[in-house]
Amino acid sequence: MENNIILSIKNICKSFGGTQALDNVSLELxxxxxxxxxxxxxxxxxxxxxxxxxxLSKDSGEIIxxxxxxxVKNPQQARTAxxxxxxxxxxxxxxxxxxxxxxxxxxxxxxxxxxKLSNLGDEVLNILSMFKIDLYMPVKNLGIGxxxxxxxxxxxxxxxxxxxxxxxxxxxxxxxxxxxxKIMRVLKGxxxxxxxxxxxxxxxxxxxxxATVLKDGKYIATLNIADVDEKKIVELMLGRDLAEMYPLKSxxxxxxxxxxxxxxGDGFQKISFKIHRGExxxxxxLAGAGRTELFTTIFGVQKPDxxxxxxxxxxxxVRKVKDAMQAGIGYLPEDRRQAGVFMQMNIKENTIAATIxxxxxxxxxxKDKVFNNTVEMIHKLDIxxxxxxxxxFSLSGGNQQKVVLARWLLASPKILIVDEPTRGIDVGxxxxxxxLLRKMANQGTAIVIISSELPEIFGxxxxxxxxxxxxxxxxxxxxxxxVEQKIGSxxxxxxYTPMREEPIQ
Amino acid sequence: MKDSxxxxxxxxxxxxxxxxxxxxxxxxxxxxxxxxxxxxxQIASGYKFLNPDNLLVMADRKAPEAIxxxxxxxxxxxxxxxxxxxxxxxxxxxxxxxxISQDISLILALICGIVAGSLIGFFNGLLVAKFKIASFIATxxxxxxxxxxxxxxxxxxxxxxxxxxxxxxxxYTIFGIPWYFIFLIVVVTILQFLLKKxxxxxxxFYIGTNEKAxxxxxINTAKLRWxxxxxxxxxxxxxxxxxxxxxxxxSPIAFEKLELKYIxxxxxxxxxxxxxxxxxxxSVLGFLLVVLIGNAMTLIGISPxxxxxxxxxxxxxxxxxxxxxxxxxxx
Numbered sequence: 001m002e003n004n005i006i007l008s009i010k011n012i013c014k015s016f017g018g019t020q021a022l023d024n025v026s027l028e029l030x031x032x033x034x035x036x037x038x039x040x041x042x043x044x045x046x047x048x049x050x051x052x053x054x055x056l057s058k059d060s061g062e063i064i065x066x067x068x069x070x071x072v073k074n075p076q077q078a079r080t081a082x083x084x085x086x087x088x089x090x091x092x093x094x095x096x097x098x099x100x101x102x103x104x105x106x107x108x109x110x111x112x113x114x115x116k117l118s119n120l121g122d123e124v125l126n127i128l129s130m131f132k133i134d135l136y137m138p139v140k141n142l143g144i145g146x147x148x149x150x151x152x153x154x155x156x157x158x159x160x161x162x163x164x165x166x167x168x169x170x171x172x173x174x175x176x177x178x179x180x181x182k183i184m185r186v187l188k189g190x191x192x193x194x195x196x197x198x199x200x201x202x203x204x205x206x207x208x209x210x211a212t213v214l215k216d217g218k219y220i221a222t223l224n225i226a227d228v229d230e231k232k233i234v235e236l237m238l239g240r241d242l243a244e245m246y247p248l249k250s251x252x253x254x255x256x257x258x259x260x261x262x263x264x265g266d267g268f269q270k271i272s273f274k275i276h277r278g279e280x281x282x283x284x285x286l287a288g289a290g291r292t293e294l295f296t297t298i299f300g301v302q303k304p305d306x307x308x309x310x311x312x313x314x315x316x317x318v319r320k321v322k323d324a325m326q327a328g329i330g331y332l333p334e335d336r337r338q339a340g341v342f343m344q345m346n347i348k349e350n351t352i353a354a355t356i357x358x359x360x361x362x363x364x365x366x367k368d369k370v371f372n373n374t375v376e377m378i379h380k381l382d383i384x385x386x387x388x389x390x391x392x393f394s395l396s397g398g399n400q401q402k403v404v405l406a407r408w409l410l411a412s413p414k415i416l417i418v419d420e421p422t423r424g425i426d427v428g429x430x431x432x433x434x435x436l437l438r439k440m441a442n443q444g445t446a447i448v449i450i451s452s453e454l455p456e457i458f459g460x461x462x463x464x465x466x467x468x469x470x471x472x473x474x475x476x477x478x479x480x481x482x483v484e485q486k487i488g489s490x491x492x493x494x495x496y497t498p499m500r501e502e503p504i505q
Numbered sequence: 506m507k508d509s510x511x512x513x514x515x516x517x518x519x520x521x522x523x524x525x526x527x528x529x530x531x532x533x534x535x536x537x538x539x540x541x542x543x544x545x546x547q548i549a550s551g552y553k554f555l556n557p558d559n560l561l562v563m564a565d566r567k568a569p570e571a572i573x574x575x576x577x578x579x580x581x582x583x584x585x586x587x588x589x590x591x592x593x594x595x596x597x598x599x600x601x602x603x604x605i606s607q608d609i610s611l612i613l614a615l616i617c618g619i620v621a622g623s624l625i626g627f628f629n630g631l632l633v634a635k636f637k638i639a640s641f642i643a644t645x646x647x648x649x650x651x652x653x654x655x656x657x658x659x660x661x662x663x664x665x666x667x668x669x670x671x672x673x674x675x676x677y678t679i680f681g682i683p684w685y686f687i688f689l690i691v692v693v694t695i696l697q698f699l700l701k702k703x704x705x706x707x708x709x710f711y712i713g714t715n716e717k718a719x720x721x722x723x724i725n726t727a728k729l730r731w732x733x734x735x736x737x738x739x740x741x742x743x744x745x746x747x748x749x750x751x752x753x754x755x756s757p758i759a760f761e762k763l764e765l766k767y768i769x770x771x772x773x774x775x776x777x778x779x780x781x782x783x784x785x786x787x788s789v790l791g792f793l794l795v796v797l798i799g800n801a802m803t804l805i806g807i808s809p810x811x812x813x814x815x816x817x818x819x820x821x822x823x824x825x826x827x828x829x830x831x832x833x834x835x836x
Contacts, residue, residue, distance in 0.1 A: 301720065322723040331721060339721050342714040344781050353711060354722040360704040367702075375518050389521035407722065 006031040006193050007052070007162060012061035014047055021047040023217045024061075029162070034184060034194045036204040036225075039214035039237055040455065045197050048214070049164050052195075053085045054078035066161070082161030086151050086168055094140035098128065098150050101139055105154040123190070124157045127183060145176035152183060156192075163187065164195040181207050201230050202488055213237055234455070246459030247438035249478065254278050257446040258311055258415055265304040267293030268470040275415065275446045280437065282461030282478075283450045285491050290470035291450045292334050295417045299331040300324040311414070325354065328414035332404055332421055334450070336397070340404045343393045347385055347403060348374045350392050354407045377406035382432065398429025405433065409440070416440065417448040422456065434460060458484055466490030531775030531826075535790040542797045549805045561682070567796050568686040569747040570763070574788040575696060576737030577771050579706075583730050584713040584780025585633060586640040589625055590741040591764040592651035597622035597742035598749030598759060599655045601671075602664040611670055619742040625651045626738020630731030648764070656757040665754035675751030685747050689789070697785040709733065713780030769816070770795050773823040782827075794819070 007029040014022040022044045029035050037045050050056040052063060054072035063070040065081060072078040075085075092101050102120060120135075128135060131149050139147055148168060155163055168180060184194055184207055196208055204211055205225060213220040213236040220236050254277040261272045268290035275281045283291045297304045300318040309316045311327050318324045324331075333339035342350050351374040352359055359369040374388060381402045385395065392400055401421070408416055418437065422430040437460065441447050451457050457464055458478065466474040466487045474490030476483045482496070489496040546554040553559060573590055580587050601618030605611065625647050632643035677684050701707050711719040712726045719726050749755045774791025776783030798815055 299721075320723075320725060321720060322725065325723040333718070333721050339715075339717045342711055342718055342781075344714050345710065349707075349710070353718075356704050356707065356722075363703055363705070364699075365702050365704055365707060371520075378518060385518075387519040387521050389526075 004030050006066060008064040009048075009052070010062050010064070012048065012051060012063070013059045014044075014051060014056065015059060020217050022051070022058075025214065025217070025219045026061075027212055027219065027222065029193055029195070030210075031193055032188055032191045033209040034188055034196055034207050036196045036198065036208040036211035037214065038198075038201070038204070038211055038233060039220075040453070043214040043237070044217040045214055046166065047217075049085060049166060049195065049197065052078070052162075053083055053164060079158055082159055083164070084155035084158055084160045084162070085164040085166060086148070086155055087166045090147050090151055092139045092147055092150060095138055097136045097138055098133055098142070098153075099135040101150055102154045102157055106157050121157055124153045127153050127156065127186075130182070131179060148176075149179075149183075152180075156187070160187075160192055162193045162195070164197070166197050168196075168198075177203075201233055202492075204233075205230070237455075247435050249462055250278055250280075250438075250441060254444075256313075258309065258316075259313070260298070261308045261310075262306060263294075263298075263304060263308055264306050265293065265297040266302055268297075268467070271472055273465055273472065273475070275448060277444050277446055278441050279462050280441050280447045280449055280460055282457040282464040283448060283467060284454060284457045284464055284487050285467035287452065288469075289467040289491065291467050292419055293470075294467070295331065295419065295448065295450065298324065299329055299417065325411065325413075330354070330408035330411055330413035330416040332408060332416070332418040334419035334423070336401055336404065336423070341392050341400050344391055346389050346391050347378075347383075347395070348388055350403050351377055351406050352410065354411045358411075373410055374406075377403075377409060380409070381406050381436065396425075396429075398425035401425050401433065402429065405436065413445060415446045415448065417450070419450045420452065421449065422451075422453075454484070454488065457487070468493040530784075531787050532784065532790060535774065535787065535794060539790065539794055539797060542794070542801050546797065546801050546804055549801070554804070563796065563800070564686045565683045567792070568683060568689045569744045569751070570767070571789050571792045572685070572689055572692070572744045573741050574767050574770050574774070574792050575693070575785055576733075576740035577767050578774075578776050578783045578785055578788040579709060579733045580640075580737050581768075581771055581776035581778065582709045582713045582781065582783045583733055584716070584778075585730055585733065586644060586768070586778065587626075587629060587734065587737050588641065588644040588764050588768075589629060589648040589651055590737065590767060591760040591762065592648045592655065593622040593625045593738050593741040594745030594748065594763075595755075595757065595759045595761075596625065596651045596655045597745040598755045599658050599664065599757065601746055602667065602749060602755035603658050605668060605671060606664055606666075611668070615746060618746050619739055622651075622742025622745060623735050623739040626735040626741075627731075629738065630734035633734065634727040634731040652757075652761075659755070659757040661757060663754045663756040667750070667753055667755075671750055672753055673750075675747055675749075675753075693785055693789050700785055705729070710781050713782070715781075766795065767792070769820045772827070773819060775823075775827075777827045779827075791823075 005028050007027075009025065009027040012022050012025045013020070025044065025048060027048075037048070039045050047056065051058045054075045054077055057073070065083070070081060072081060072083075078084075091105075093104065096104065099120060102124060125135075127149065131146060133142065133146055133149060139150060142150065152163075152168075165184075184196075187194060196204070198204065208225050210222060210224055211228075211233065212222045213233065215237060223233070223236075256274045257277050259274045263271045271294055273281070283295075285291050293302070296302060298309065298318065300321040300323055303319075307315075307317060309318070316327055318327065318329075337343070342353065348370050352370050355373070356365065359366050359373065371388070377383070378385060378388070383395075383399050383402045383406065385399070392403065395403065405418075405421070416437075421433055421437070425433075437447055437449070449457065449460050451460075461478055464476050464478060464483060464487050465472055466476075468491055473493060474486055474496075476486045476490075480486065486496040543555065573594070577587060577590060597618040600621040601614045604614035604617055609617075629640070629644050629647050632638045632646075633640045679687055699706055701710070708719070708724050708729060711722070711724055712729060716726050745760070749759070752759070770792035771783060771788040772778065772791070773794060774784070774787035774789070776788060795816065798819065799812055802812055802815065803809070
């Protein structure tokens with residue numbers, strides 16, 4: 001058994017500033033297995049992978065790969081050793097052809113910097129033909145799924161012993177996901193070991209042999225997939241404080257605030273739903289399911305094809321963001337850095353950004369109002385700052401997000417849309433944001449929560465809607481005991497039937 | 506004021522004190538440089554520089570140009586850029602002069618001059634804010650177009666023989682001080698005061714810092730950027746008219762290449778081509794610094810060929826200062 005182990009990780013520690021990203025993590029991988037690495041955002045999966053692949057250096061601990069101490073200092077060295085990573089963000093050159101991309105990523109095929117396309121190798125050619133990918137097609141003409149396949153083919157071409165998939169399925173279609181499983185099995189048959197990171201638990205039952213759960217940088221357990229069910233894994237991933245993490249849900253059903261019917265636009269079609277006062281409505285779906293497009297359109301960022309929206313039974317005509325805001329809609333954007341924070345402006349200016357007109361009289365901004373409103377929010381949301389005049393870049397991600405949230409609190413919206421409200425922020429701030437959102441709901445605000453983290457959706461929402469390819473696929477009340485299964489399959493475009501999915505042949 | 510101070514202490518929230526606020530600004534450094542140059546000039550000129558007559562001559566010549574930097578500053582704040590200002594100045598002067606030569610009333614001719622210049626700004630805004638063309642390219646195009654139209658109207662020759670009432674625009678004084686110098690001081694004071702306090706002007710900073718985020722808080726970014734192009738062109742047209750009157754004639758090659766000097770003055774004054782920064786007073790002081798450096802070199806007797814070296818170096822230093830502060834901010 002001992003010589004069957006390809007990778008052995010012992011007592012790895014890594015910290016960034018004050019946060020311990022990995023705390024004494026140990027793990028062993030068998031040769032030729034598919035090993036799922038599980039955990040919530042911030043559990044340390046990515047950090048661990050980055051250390052194995054040479055992107056980050058470890059603080060302490062050792063990695064033994066194929067019986068020898070592995071000490072890679074950069075991804076290049078890791079590749080040479082036979083460790084490759086396929087990231088969710090692709091690293092292809094869009095204007096080059098498939099073959100050129102594969103060769104360019106492979107030192108072995110470049111002689112005097114001249115690419116030899118004939119050296120691609122059978123394995124690579126097999127995979128590309130399996131997916132009917134034209135070798136000479138420029139990569140930019142391929143779909144995102146096919147691009148991912150090219151990326152994988154590139155890794156395979158480099159004498160790969162350990163292949164790490166970092167959330168490969170997030171951007172793939174159902175068909176492509178099934179094909180990916182096929183590739184993984186082929187690779188496994190060829191003796192390649194695979195580490196598979198995913199947020200979608202149902203996936204691992206289809207492909208993985210074993211799974212390791214990390215939580216808050218600590219090793220929790222390694223399990224044989226055959227011996228466990230999804231529930232057990234979720235419990236391990238979330239730990240015991242699931243009940244404490246998410247606030248109590250509301251019970252009352254109140255009047256309808258917003259009604260959307262047969263609403264279509266760029267990225268979504270024929271959407272109908274209602275949201276009530278004091279309700280938190282979750283929107284689950286994969287990347288590209290059209291959730292963000294739907295709500296940015298409702299918010300007036302893009303133009304819809306139809307305008308069937310009713311706010312308190314009155315037809316709402318939103319032509320620009322300002323109209324939506326005046327109607328009482330707030331929107332916390334998905335990408336904080338790109339669309340939320342004014343990095344080089346100070347905390348005051350950021351806090352009042354959505355209410356500039358309200359704190360002005362005869363066109364002049366009232367300094368005292370700005371100050372008082374900001375201070376009120378800083379206390380209410382417990383935002384950690386040094387000086388109120390500091391620029392936003394001096395704050396941590398969690399505190400920045402709180403400022404953006406404070407901005408919308410000041411606007412006292414009737415409906416607040418929060419898109420990935422806790423992405424990239426620490427657990428403490430997460431907890432506080434959950435409490436705050438529920439408090440707002442209890443005070444009557446209708447809240448729409450869009451999140452790619454299903455536990456967050458289930459933990460926060462009173463009702464959940466699953467979107468798939470631009471349409472609503474399922475709508476489930478959170479009191480339904482099978483809500484997780486129904487939504488979990490809904491986001492994949494599958495109608496839930498209460499039976500375990502058969503593994504794909 | 507006392508109330509809010511008490512409140513601050515009560516609520517235990519720190520604000521920056523006056524010193525911290527001053528240290529973050531560009532203007533104090535500029536004033537320091539200006540004082541140093543003024544002293545150098547005073548000594549080099551044998552104590553003739555700082556006398557009212559000399560200063561008045563400078564104010565008379567340069568105040569109309571300083572006005573142009575105001576519009577450019579607004580554009581730099583919203584992360585835009587206008588290369589067409591100098592062409593616009595020439596165009597408005599030429600349109601006005603030509604209409605006067607066609608016996609059209611002075612007031613109407615002046616209005617037409619400003620409208621003609623503002624139209625160029627309108628097209629700049631259309632191209633940049635609406636069609637999302639990079640402002641460098643869009644205004645480079647309109648720079649050539651406006652200059653070419655000026656030459657078409659002029660048929661290649663300057664229009665002179667301006668009537669006395671038009672010339673008086675460039676010579677009218679209040680208590681011996683050129684009216685447009687007083688105008689400059691008043692306007693700069695008001696606009697500087699309003700810059701971060703007036704809600705629409707404060708929105709310009711949001712746009713320049715992060716346009717996407719500005720959109721998401723309900724700021725109509727395209728509209729405001731468009732308006733600022735028109736404002737910048739209108740200001741340039743206004744200055745163009747004064748300068749045309751001052752030179753007694755409208756020349757098709759007037760003000761050529763001055764646009765870059767104005768943009769440089771704004772950057773020296775603390776505005777940044779990466780947006781979200783700049784002040785009206787800073788830009789005017791930056792322009793004053795550029796003017797004084799030229800003046801000082803002449804007085805000290807350095808060959809005018811060296812002016813570009815000195816001017817370019819000052820711009821370089823300002824750009825480095827900006828880059829350093831950007832680096833601090835992204836880190």
